[in-house]
Amino acid sequence: MSSHSLFGPLDPAVDAGWEQAPGRKGFLTDTSVCIGCKACEVACKEWNAIPSDLGDGITGESYDNTSALGANTWRHVAFVEQSTPPAPAAPPAVDLGMPTLRAPDADAKPEFRWLMSSDVCKHCTHAACLDVCPTGSLFRTEFGTVVVQDDICNGCGYCVPACPYGVIERRAEAPGDKTKNAGIAQKCTLCYDRISDGDLPACAKACPTESIMFGDVDELRERGQQRVAELQEQGVTGARMYGDDPHDGVGGTGAMFLLLDEPEVYGMPPDPVVTTRDLPRMWKRAGLAAAGLAAGAALSLLGGS
Amino acid sequence: MVPEAEFTSYYGRPVVKESPWQADIPAYLFTGGLAGASSLLAAGAGATGRSTLARNSRVGALAAIGASTFFLIHDLGKPSRFLNMMRVFRPTSPMSMGTWLLAAYGPLTGLAAAHEIVGALPVGTRKVLPSVFTRALQATGRPAGWGAALVGPAVATYTAVLIGDTATPTWHDASGQLPFVFAGSAATAAGGLGMLTTPVPQSGPARRMAVGGVIAEQLAQAWMTRSMGLSVQTLHEDRAGTLLRLATVLSTAGGIGVVLAGAVSRKPRGATGAQLLSAVSGTALMAASACTRFGIFHAGQASARDPRYTVVPQRERVDAGHPVRSDRTPPGGG
Ligand code: SF4
Ligand code: SF4
Numbered sequence: 004m005s006s007h008s009l010f011g012p013l014d015p016a017v018d019a020g021w022e023q024a025p026g027r028k029g030f031l032t033d034t035s036v037c038i039g040c041k042a043c044e045v046a047c048k049e050w051n052a053i054p055s056d057l058g059d060g061i062t063g064e065s066y067d068n069t070s071a072l073g074a075n076t077w078r079h080v081a082f083v084e085q086s087t088p089p090a091p092a093a094p095p096a097v098d099l100g101m102p103t104l105r106a107p108d109a110d111a112k113p114e115f116r117w118l119m120s121s122d123v124c125k126h127c128t129h130a131a132c133l134d135v136c137p138t139g140s141l142f143r144t145e146f147g148t149v150v151v152q153d154d155i156c157n158g159c160g161y162c163v164p165a166c167p168y169g170v171i172e173r174r175a176e177a178p179g180d181k182t183k184n185a186g187i188a189q190k191c192t193l194c195y196d197r198i199s200d201g202d203l204p205a206c207a208k209a210c211p212t213e214s215i216m217f218g219d220v221d222e223l224r225e226r227g228q229q230r231v232a233e234l235q236e237q238g239v240t241g242a243r244m245y246g247d248d249p250h251d252g253v254g255g256t257g258a259m260f261l262l263l264d265e266p267e268v269y270g271m272p273p274d275p276v277v278t279t280r281d282l283p284r285m286w287k288r289a290g291l292a293a294a295g296l297a298a299g300a301a302l303s304l305l306g307g308s
Numbered sequence: 309m310v311p312e313a314e315f316t317s318y319y320g321r322p323v324v325k326e327s328p329w330q331a332d333i334p335a336y337l338f339t340g341g342l343a344g345a346s347s348l349l350a351a352g353a354g355a356t357g358r359s360t361l362a363r364n365s366r367v368g369a370l371a372a373i374g375a376s377t378f379f380l381i382h383d384l385g386k387p388s389r390f391l392n393m394m395r396v397f398r399p400t401s402p403m404s405m406g407t408w409l410l411a412a413y414g415p416l417t418g419l420a421a422a423h424e425i426v427g428a429l430p431v432g433t434r435k436v437l438p439s440v441f442t443r444a445l446q447a448t449g450r451p452a453g454w455g456a457a458l459v460g461p462a463v464a465t466y467t468a469v470l471i472g473d474t475a476t477p478t479w480h481d482a483s484g485q486l487p488f489v490f491a492g493s494a495a496t497a498a499g500g501l502g503m504l505t506t507p508v509p510q511s512g513p514a515r516r517m518a519v520g521g522v523i524a525e526q527l528a529q530a531w532m533t534r535s536m537g538l539s540v541q542t543l544h545e546d547r548a549g550t551l552l553r554l555a556t557v558l559s560t561a562g563g564i565g566v567v568l569a570g571a572v573s574r575k576p577r578g579a580t581g582a583q584l585l586s587a588v589s590g591t592a593l594m595a596a597s598a599c600t601r602f603g604i605f606h607a608g609q610a611s612a613r614d615p616r617y618t619v620v621p622q623r624e625r626v627d628a629g630h631p632v633r634s635d636r637t638p639p640g641g642g
């Protein structure tokens with residue numbers, strides 16, 4: 004434990020006591036080249052043997068029927084249809100051969116754009132899910148990632164409301180069949196098994212446009228920042244990094260994103276904070292309140308009957 | 309009514325997830341408070357020679373903490389793995405700390421209550437018990453009661469940290485004052501139980517504790533609602549709003565009942581009436597405490613389901629140029 008154990012910049016694997024940490028690994032998801040093919044969702048489901056989850060069925064929300072990250076969706080591709088984009092232009096640089104709804108005239112304002120983004124657990128530097136876990140099921144790996152141990156978790160569900168990004172979820176028992184890990188918290192492991200063998204996470208391997216990149220967090224951060232600068236130069240003023248700042252509310256994330264609009268457009272919080280930053284104050288208040296209760300009880304003894 | 313803030317979301321879907329907790333957890337918040345404060349009341353009553361109030365409060369504390377433990381285990385996704393909570397000691401996890409508190413508090417309460425129960429048995433029945441057992445209880449019952457009274461206040465207030473230490477907007481926004489609300493609510497409940505179970509001539513401390521609890525809770529709630537920000541709305545709406553309004557009605561009625569019971573008991577031949585009033589208002593006060601816990605629970609759940617309560621305050625911080633950063637002090641200090 005260091006003075007930044009609850010808040011501020013930190014090397015999470017070292018803080019967790021790993022002596023020979025191989026360097027922090029993470030994702031950079033560059034949404035400017037995402038084509039919404041959902042290969043990542045499928046590859047993740049297949050590799051991790053995640054049960055099917057139709058959620059709300061056909062939602063009518065663009066091409067998105069998985070709707071959110073959850074126990075059975077560890078990669079989630081968001082589809083946003085914008086008819087009056089706040090940013091003046093969609094990314095022009097990469098021609099992916101997608102059918103275009105835009106006039107060929109490059110100067111004309113697009114009337115419609117599609118934002119697609121593959122969301123995932125952020126593997127926070129200060130992971131609230133891990134902080135609050137009372138069994139030690141959630142742990143910090145040598146790669147600085149955050150992983151649930153299925154055989155330890157008792158399904159208390161505390162991690163679920165603790166996560167500021169709404170990622171982790173307790174898996175429900177599907178009626179009538181034996182669901183794997185039912186009642187247990189589930190989320191992305193950053194393919195702990197695969198990366199331990201030097202392989203790429205399943206989603207990164209399946210992504211045909213390299214929208215999902217895996218690697219050293221420091222290197223990915225730099226790559227992302229460079230790409231933002233490039234995009235900005237090309238006039239994509241909405242381009243920005245998300246999660247790359249070690250001074251942000253969660254101490255930066257292991258899974259970073261290059262977004263083309265505000266985070267909340269994609270369903271992400273604009274300024275997330277790890278709840279345990281405030282825990283020392285909460286304990287102090289609870290101590291004061293307990294003392295007050297005891298004092299009140301003593302006072303109540305004064306007087307008759 | 310605060311004007312609706314404009315904000316963007318992904319098809320109106322939640323940003324944070326609501327807890328998977330069902331009625332077990334608010335019930336746990338209630339019984340934990342009832343138990344913790346009852347142990348305090350029992351110790352005080354015992355020390356001042358109010359033996360019936362002491363006995364009833366000790367037995368009540370045991371029943372309440374028994375129920376608490378049941379709710380806690382019942383709520384788990386894998387109840388068979390309950391004991392996995394005993395494999396770590398983690399100060400950053402209020403649930404871990406709570407488990408250890410219960411592990412200390414439960415046996416102390418059990419001993420104290422067993423001592424009372426055995427003491428209340430007819431002498432003939434008591435003789436049937438092995439004498440080692442009765443002698444062991446004789447030796448440990450009293451110190452255990454003091455131990456329970458020492459840990460009890462923590463049992464009653466740590467639950468505020470339990471729900472406050474989440475990204476659930478209402479709970480987190482309320483976390484600075486919630487321990488005081490819960491302390492007051494615990495006193496209300498324990499006082500109510502004492503009034504319900506104990507003859508008026510002995511239950512003076514229970515009445516005073518209940519009234520003190522009601523006042524403390526109302527003051528703390530007023531402080532809380534003023535400092536919460538946007539999510540305060542969830543305390544007024546839907547199920548939470550109904551429950552919290554009901555809690556206010558019940559605790560006000562209960563409070564008036566307490567005063568009346570005291571007054572009636574001083575009248576000649578007022579004993580029966582006073583006892584009835586005491587029991588009814590005691591029940592109302594316990595119900596008020598339960599309503600407060602369920603109300604705050606549901607307000608939190610609602611705040612997690614609506615992305616407004618997560619996005620709007622964060623967006624406002626960012627737009628004002630004050631995002632949360634570890635290398636800058638926020639405006640207005642810590
Ligand atoms: S995003 Fe949520 S689930 Fe993932 S590490 Fe951070 S707190 Fe845990
Ligand atoms: S549900 Fe499992 S992983 Fe989540 S906090 Fe509880 S024990 Fe830990």
